[in-house]
Structures are given as structure tokens and as C-alpha cells.
Amino acid sequence: MLDISTWFNDALAGNTIFTADTLGYYAQGFVTTTQLVFLSLIAGLIIAVPLAIMRSSKHKWISLPIYLFTYVFRGTPLLIQLYIIYYGVVFIDGIQESFLWPILRGAFYPALIAFTLNTAAYTTEIFRGAIKATSQGEIEAARAYGMSRGLMMRRIILPSAFRRALPAYGNEVIFMLHASAIASVVTLMDLTGAARFVYARFYAPFDAFLFVAAIYLCLTFAILYFFRFLEKRLLAHLQPQTP
Incomplete structure (x- = not known):
């Protein structure tokens, strides 16, 4: 059972695991x-919009292959996807002789690929729902101005869809932050991997x-604050006006 008073006394006496070395592992x-989270979210967003x-x-x-892609990656655990990509890349014919092998033989890029494809699948469905929810009046007004389909998508539908998708996408960003904890199972020294190393030592x-839970909590609150700030800025026209 955890004795808080004993832990506090040990910390005051200098008997703590938080040394310069262990804090260095947490920093790494x-x-x-x-x-990992930032790059996978950026790449996933770039893939998800088209x-x-x-x-x-x-x-x-056109829509059916995309549906199958999102169905597979949303219907299977991210851990399984990570295992398939990390361990399965070795069995691709010729991969070890290619220029990609120095990159893919490590753990970071296979994890990045798995996280990117997973978040791309979820983000695709988030934006697809937001696109479908575009007001028919906005579309008819754009057609009345003679806009082409591409111009209407770029100037009317996508900006409107992005604003509607913002709350759901914020949840996806938090989900990816928490899901990144499984990266340590393929030998990545992420936050959870650092905590496991310190525990083993x-x-x-x-x-x-x-300690690592507190770091995740701070990151989560920072993301929540950022997306609430964006919602206030981008959805200000929907907020009730005070007299």
C-alpha cells in the first residue's frame, strides 16, 4: 500500500527516483x-482531407474503397496494426536490400506509419460527416454564383466542414495522444517506455x-485549451450575443 508520508519524507531526504538521469529519460x-503524435496527426490530416x-x-x-480503408482501420485495434506493420515489414520481398531499410528497421517509422493510417481513417469519417452536414442553402448559393465543384469545395464546403468537425477532431487528437502509450511495446522510448524503464530500474x-500520468494529464489539458480557443475564434458567430 502506498504510504504518502513515507514517500514525502524520502523525497525530502533525497531518496527519490527523480534524479538527473531518470528525468533525462522522461525528457527523451x-x-x-x-x-510521434504531432507527425502522425499532420500526415493523417493531409491524407484524410482528400x-x-x-x-x-x-x-x-470512388467511395467504396475509402469506406473499406476506414472500416478496416477503425474496426481493428491500433496495437494489432502496429504489430503487423512493425513485424511484418521484414517479410516484404526486397525491403532489406532497398534504400528504405535503414529507416524501417527501427521502431519509430513503423509506429509513425501505423498511427498515421489509424488517425487518417478516423479523421476521414469525421470530415466526411461534416461535409455531409453542409447546409444545402450554402451549396445552392455557391451554385447561383457560378462556382465550380472544386471552387465550391475549397471556398464553401471545406471551411464550413472544418469548423463543424473541430470538436470531434479535438477528441481524436486526445485519443492519439493516449494511444501513443502503446508505442513502447515496440521498444520506443516514449513517455510510457520511460516510465517502464524507471520502474524496472x-x-x-x-x-x-x-509522474508520467501527470505529464499526459498536462498535455491533455493543453490540447483541450487549444481546441476550445479555436472553437471560440472560428465559431464566434454561433455564440449567443450579449446585449
Whole structure:
């Protein structure tokens, strides 16, 4: 059972696991986690926007392959996807002789690929729903001005859809931050990997994992604040006006 008073006394006496070395591991894990989450979200967003447009198409031969992609990646656990990409890349014919092998033989880029494809699938459906929810009046007004389909998508539908999708996409960003904790299972020294290393070294599970939980909590609050700020700025016209 955790004795808070004993832990506090040990910390005051200098008997703590939080030394310069262990804090260095946490700092390394923080950098790895933020890089992995940020890059996967940016790449996933870039992939998801055109896929969402194709997914909302009325032509089945365009929308059906995108539906299958999102169905597979949303219907299977991210951990399984990570295992398949990390361990399966070795068995691709010729990959070890190609120029890609120095990159893919590590853990970071296979994890980045898995996270990118996963978040792209979820983000595609988020934006697809937002595109479908575009007011018919906005579309008819754009047509009345003689806008082409591409111009209407770029200037009317996508900006409107992005504002509507913002709350749901904020939840997706938080989900990806929390899901990044599984990256440590493929030997990445992320935040969770750093906590596991400190625990294995000092046999102090409460100290190691409570500290990393506090870091995740701070990152989550920062993301929440950022998206609330964006919602206030981009959805200000929907807020009730005070007299």
C-alpha cells in the first residue's frame, strides 16, 4: 500500500527516483511522444482531407474503397496494426536490400506509419460527416454564383466542414495522444517506455507511472485549451450575443 508520508519524507531526504538521469529519460520520452503524435496527426490530416472528399462522393467506385480503408482501420485495434506493420515489414520481398531499410528497421517509422493510417481513417469519417452536414442553402448559393465543384469545395464546403468537425477532431487528437502509450511495446522510448524503464530500474511503480500520468494529464489539458480557443475564434458567430 502506498504510504504518502513515507514517500514525502524520502523525497525530502533525497531518496527519490527523480534524479538527473531518470528525468533525462522522461525528457527523451516526452520528445519522442510529441514527435510521434504531432507527425502522425499532420500526415493523417493531409491524407484524410482528400479521402473525406472521395468518401462523400455519390459514385460507389470512388467511395467504396475509402469506406473499406476506414472500416478496416477503425474496426481493428491500433496495437494489432502496429504489430503487423512493425513485424511484418521484414517479410516484404526486397525491403532489406532497398534504400528504405535503414529507416524501417527501427521502431519509430513503423509506429509513425501505423498511427498515421489509424488517425487518417478516423479523421476521414469525421470530415466526411461534416461535409455531409453542409447546409444545402450554402451549396445552392455557391451554385447561383457560378462556382465550380472544386471552387465550391475549397471556398464553401471545406471551411464550413472544418469548423463543424473541430470538436470531434479535438477528441481524436486526445485519443492519439493516449494511444501513443502503446508505442513502447515496440521498444520506443516514449513517455510510457520511460516510465517502464524507471520502474524496472528502481521498482517504484507509483512514482514512475504517476509522474508520467501527470505529464499526459498536462498535455491533455493543453490540447483541450487549444481546441476550445479555436472553437471560440472560428465559431464566434454561433455564440449567443450579449446585449
